[in-house]
Amino acid sequence: MSRHPSLRPALPRRLIALLLATVAVAALSTGPFGADRADAAILTTVQFGTVTRVAAAQVGVPYRYGGTTPQTGFDCSGYVKYVYSQAAKVVPRTAEEQYRASAAVTPRSARAGDLVFFHSSPTTVYHVGIYAGAGYVWHAPRPGKVVAKVKIWTSDVTFGRAR
Template sequence: MRKTLTNTVVAILALFCLMGCAGSKRQAEPIPPACDMERLLATARSQVGIPYRFGGLTPESGFDCSGFTCWVYSRHGIELPRRSIEQIRAGVPVSREQLKPGDLVFFEIHRKGPSHVGIYTGNDVFVHCPSSGGRVREDRLTDTYWRKRYRGACRVRR
């Protein structure tokens, strides 16, 4: 009798566990909470010094600007479109005054519209992989060059 009761309780508990897994849908959420964001920013900063390469998607081959943002976010389970012009539509637009660490920042460099992207790290600083300078680095949004070319920002959703 005791064995039957134990087996019944175990079966009921297993059933409840399985029911909790069924039918749960993932909702779109804002980018990771602060603790996860710190890890994302640490990942981005860990690539400082990696060389620029047109079309590059990995630290081993080098990065271009959007390849860098794709790679960083993918390490944290967030897939971004490949090109900067597509990445600007991958999230919710935010004003310069609303920028938070982890937001994508966009610049008009070679053509009309956003042609360069970086990751905002806070205090008017962003990390990116520019073709000029040839390596992943941090720059200030307030530098004359970047301030004149700034075109907007977005907050990515998971």
């Protein structure tokens, strides 16, 4: 007994499989270019607590280009890398790499411990810090300055969550 023609799938099975694979890849895309994702809650509550505690404890450490420890000083991405390492979370070294490796978080969904990326263009990151909540960020600003908690000074920012 043969199937009725109207019960056959409208698209070949291979095409359906290809479409499903494309949707899956799009859902797993890297970098904070997509919409806010529910699975972006990658840090545990304990890790968020550690990140915020360690970030705040570094206030006053001097800026040093290429610096990655409290003893040598920090640049912006070295500060983020160090703080996250204390929460057993590995992040890449540079601000641009950290941006690409994070999951997008909307400003409304951002929480203390998330990353704040400062942009010179929609896809170019020049600075990174750790969100302190209520519109503030901990960061290692520039030579001659120290790690500090400051009000976010621009609207050219995006938020990300370390994966």
